[in-house]
Amino acid sequence: KEMESHKRGEKRRKARNPVKNEEIEELDEQPGCSTEEVVRGKKGRTKAQKKYIGAHVSIAGGIWKAVEASVDLGGHSFGLFLGSQRSWQRPALDQSAAVKFQQACAQHCFDPAHILPHGSYLMNCGSPKEDIFAKSQDMLVDELSRCSVLGLTQFNFHPGATLGSSKEQCIERIAQALNHAHQQIPAVCTVLENMSGQGSTVGGEFNELKSIIDHVRDKSRVGVCLDTCHAFAAGYDISSAGGVKSVLDEFDQVVGLHFLRAVHLNDSKGKLGCHLDRHEDIGRGQIGISAFRNIVNEPRLDNIPLILETPGRPGFEYAEQIELLYSLCE
Template sequence: MQIGCHVSISGSIDKAVDNAIERECSAFQIFTRNPRGWHVKELTKDDISNFKSKLKASKIDRFATCAHMPYLPNLASPKEDGFEKSVKTLIDEVERCALLGIPYLVTHLGSHLGIGEEEGIKRLVKGLTKAGETKNDVMILLENTAGQKNSVGSDFKQLGEIFNQLKPSKKFGVCFDTCHAFVSGYDLRTANKVKETFDEFDKYVGIKNLKILHLNDAKGDIGCNLDRHYHLGLGGIGEQGISSVVKFANKKKIPIILETPIDDERDDFENIKKAKEFA
């Protein structure tokens, strides 16, 4: 199985590999920059070579690694300056992933800020298509959303409609977040419900397009639209559901990334241990 968590790059980007190994990860996700600002520090030759050499020396498959877009970009924004800035950041991130040899970049789909889903999706598709023109083999992964106000892409049918507009198709895939799916109304609490949910996902989006799975329990209940991740088995989804999702992802050979909290209840080490128990 390929399983791990989001790891810190604090100190230097190659420290991410050390942090992944320390947590006994066979997959991991990073931010390539500070996720809470627009400013970006260029990657140096040393940054790139150290990251690549550490990853190669580890037992972690390159195709079980991904980066995540920073928080500020909004690819569905109706505000021209914000939209342009967001698309530039997406292109920059694709290029940074290419330099580091990271094959996947996960992106949130953004908020239409009240102009309506149709217009928001047009903006989103325009921005993603522009980023898809980059000449490298990095795949941009669309992450399903929690269904918050003004968001797009929580509904599998809509997510599929967005995905199928993107060209070239080889530049795009999908990241499935269990917390987001659950709080947007998809039941994942039993083995049967997990099967039903992934059957519906397959119908509209396609399991073949699913490259990374974000494994998170949910702080809230089904359909609440609250994007609050929680420790595996202790939230609204629960042990039976999380266990069924892990088994599904392993069977399909989809790398699993945890984005669970670190608090007095549990840390990364304990959540990864729990995920391996569920497997």
């Protein structure tokens, strides 16, 4: 079954992005990896292959199944949850499952830098309610621990919401939770996601993300994932001519491009500045296909995970959207 999954994914990759001998420079031989798989790495990649496009995939049937699902889609990166989204209490990660996950990643040559686990939506590390804050902080530690066991190097989550407190207080609590988690679990980078500005969420504006980072002691342990739908809904116009470049310029000026670890690729059902978190399939929302063409041809987004979180309707599911995005690479 695993071999069949790999072959299906390989056919999609070859059709979408064929690898020519003259385009490959000094590819390292890696045991168990075909030439198609070796180009997941950074050496010898064409311009299009510097974009690590993938999707958020399910862990149903075992966490290692996420790797197989990504290969089947033709993805070169992926996102996943590390446990149930319905409960604060989750069973410990099974060691044998972790080994299978790492083996699958090695077999298909997925670099940990191109895998971005997504945090539970239950967490609110900025909550003014002590019980919710404590549970969120504990869950953050647990999530980072799972990353460590799986051999993953970064973890993405929604910063939090004020729920009646001030933004400054919320930001301080988020940073407090991060500093605590960093003390408990070494190495894993915590990646803040920009938000749409819906309700009392924090992180819709770049200066809010910068403020959280400013309060984090170890700056090497914090980064940002830019969600295209959230940015557009928050008022950052990536749909206009030159919009992607200008928004990245602004991010660089306010936050710093060296903090950018990943992008969530989503079109938006809502209009510019609507503050609604409503994802749409690529090219079928208010952002439009031109912006995504600019994104996949933006060199500042090379070598980081670009992960779909779109509805994926029948006939235009993740595999088709990944193929479309690669076809836009010039």
